[in-house]
Amino acid sequence: xxxxLKMLLSFTSMFLISLLFILLTASLYTIAATGDLQSFRxxxxxxxxxxxxxxxxxSIFQEMKFLAKNDPDALQNKVLLREYDMKLRAEKSxxxxxxxxxxxxxxxxxxxxxxxxxxxxxxxxNYQIRSTFNISERFYAYAKFDFQYxxxxxxxxxxxxxxxxxxxxxxxxxxxxxxxxxxxLIIANLLLFRWITRSFIKPLHQLRNSAEQxxxxxxxxxxxxxxxxxxxxxxxxxxxxxxxxxxxxxLRQQDEANRKELISNISHDLRTPxxxxxxxxxxxxxxxxxxxxxxETYVNIIHSKAVSMxxxxxxxxxxxxxxxxxxxxLFKVVDIVDFLEDSIEELRYDLEDKxxxxxxxxxxxxxxMASVDLDKLKRTVVNVVDNALKYMDNENKRLGITLxxxxxxxxxxxxxxxxxxxEEALPHVFERFYRAExxxxxxxxxxxxxxxIARQIIDGHGGFIWANSKPNIGTTIYIQLKRLTxxxxxxxxx
Numbered sequence: 001x002x003x004x005l006k007m008l009l010s011f012t013s014m015f016l017i018s019l020l021f022i023l024l025t026a027s028l029y030t031i032a033a034t035g036d037l038q039s040f041r042x043x044x045x046x047x048x049x050x051x052x053x054x055x056x057x058x059s060i061f062q063e064m065k066f067l068a069k070n071d072p073d074a075l076q077n078k079v080l081l082r083e084y085d086m087k088l089r090a091e092k093s094x095x096x097x098x099x100x101x102x103x104x105x106x107x108x109x110x111x112x113x114x115x116x117x118x119x120x121x122x123x124x125x126n127y128q129i130r131s132t133f134n135i136s137e138r139f140y141a142y143a144k145f146d147f148q149y150x151x152x153x154x155x156x157x158x159x160x161x162x163x164x165x166x167x168x169x170x171x172x173x174x175x176x177x178x179x180x181x182x183x184x185l186i187i188a189n190l191l192l193f194r195w196i197t198r199s200f201i202k203p204l205h206q207l208r209n210s211a212e213q214x215x216x217x218x219x220x221x222x223x224x225x226x227x228x229x230x231x232x233x234x235x236x237x238x239x240x241x242x243x244x245x246x247x248x249x250x251l252r253q254q255d256e257a258n259r260k261e262l263i264s265n266i267s268h269d270l271r272t273p274x275x276x277x278x279x280x281x282x283x284x285x286x287x288x289x290x291x292x293x294x295x296e297t298y299v300n301i302i303h304s305k306a307v308s309m310x311x312x313x314x315x316x317x318x319x320x321x322x323x324x325x326x327x328x329x330l331f332k333v334v335d336i337v338d339f340l341e342d343s344i345e346e347l348r349y350d351l352e353d354k355x356x357x358x359x360x361x362x363x364x365x366x367x368x369m370a371s372v373d374l375d376k377l378k379r380t381v382v383n384v385v386d387n388a389l390k391y392m393d394n395e396n397k398r399l400g401i402t403l404x405x406x407x408x409x410x411x412x413x414x415x416x417x418x419x420x421x422x423e424e425a426l427p428h429v430f431e432r433f434y435r436a437e438x439x440x441x442x443x444x445x446x447x448x449x450x451x452x453i454a455r456q457i458i459d460g461h462g463g464f465i466w467a468n469s470k471p472n473i474g475t476t477i478y479i480q481l482k483r484l485t486x487x488x489x490x491x492x493x494x
Contacts, residue, residue, distance in 0.1 A: 010192050017188050021181050052130050052141030057091040061143045061159040068147040068157055081105040096158040115439050120153050122146050139163040198433050204236055219246040273305035315449040322456035333489055335367045343381045359400035368405045369484040376457045383450035384477050388416040412479040421469035430455040
């Protein structure tokens with residue numbers, strides 16, 4: 001239920017309750033002070049002028065009306081009139097019969113000396129045979145019929161029923177009813193106030209407290225939602241904002257930590273070759289390289305360190321461009337079987353030089369087409385193979401490449417028998433600058449960007465890359481790419 005509807009219902013209820021209270025109080029005080037039931041009598045007349053008697057009383061009245069028309073003198077027979085009166089008493093009614101200005105019969109039900117004066121005048125046309133009258137604080141409804149006796153004298157027969165003595169009852173109950181009405185009004189106000197308060201005042205206080213906590217930098221709390229109205233929707237939006245702020249804050253802290261780690265890693269990886277270069281240059285300057293052979297050795301080492309630094313800078317630059325989506329991908333449709341065979345041919349000499357036994361297993365049938373960036377995919381394969389070779393320190397080194405394909409996906413599997421990756425390190429091997437060997441020794445690990453670059457490239461292809469590993473058994477890297485259908489391969493370049 002919306003706040004607008006709640007407010008409308010609340011104020012409408014308050015208005016109606018207050019109005020009813022005012023009307024009842026004014027009526028009660030008027031009745032109690034004056035004993036005048038005129039206003040209530042007017043209301044009663046609407047009903048009692050149409051149907052003043054009970055069903056049985058009406059039946060008796062009709063009998064007496066018939067008798068007045070056909071044998072009017074019989075209505076002077078008091079024995080007969082008592083019989084009718086006895087029947088009317090059972091209906092809490094009474095009989096009154098008059099002749100000109102004299103009374104023929106009056107029921108003992110009334111005990112009203114002023115009854116004769118309260119009765120209406122004769123109306124032989126009987127335009128109005130049902131109505132009401134009141135005597136002091138007593139209220140009556142009647143049905144009457146005017147007729148003429150055989151001697152021409154006017155007569156009337158009344159069947160009268162007394163109604164509730166409301167005025168007297170009101171006077172007796174006035175103090176208690178006034179207090180009761182005041183109590184009802186107070187309770188109604190309290191209930192409405194509590195309802196409105198619980199509906200949106202309390203949630204607004206919670207929103208204010210939450211805003212103050214956020215202002216103080218505290219985002220580690222949860223705003224409970226208590227309704228689905230506008231305030232509840234506002235609370236939901238506020239909670240969503242808090243969650244996003246908290247996530248942004250956590251990401252900022254994580255980015256700050258990563259930035260510090262990145263600077264530290266770059267500084268370390270650059271400082272080591274720079275220190276070596278500086279040392280060898282000082283050796284040359286101080287004359288340590290006194291022979292051509294030593295000079296050549298020093299120069300080769302300096303060149304090797306410079307190449308290593310250049311490669312690190314190149315990989316860092318490439319990773320940054322991939323991470324910022326600033327490195328364009330030039331896709332074209334190629335056969336992955338041919339691609340892997342060409343890549344293996346280029347890697348074969350390096351593998352043989354490092355005495356690595358190599359297995360190539362093509363499990364696919366026929367061409368396996370995919371839309372790829374050849375240079376970047378080749379960079380991925382080289383990075384994965386280089387990473388495998390760095391951690392192969394056993395005597396019987398072995399590397400296997402397997403190609404699998406189904407109707408939807410192409411999977412390249414690179415399996416080595418190196419030292420493996422610890423279980424706790426496995427989820428992090430594709431993160432930038434991460435090395436399972438934490439000493440950052442360049443002889444046992446590269447820049448720590450190789451697999452991170454591979455993941456960025458495969459993500460750019462819409463594929464997946466993941467690793468499985470068992471310590472002292474080996475590591476398996478999986479690369480999965482989307483396979484093109486025959487219809488798609490007919491489109492040429494992707």
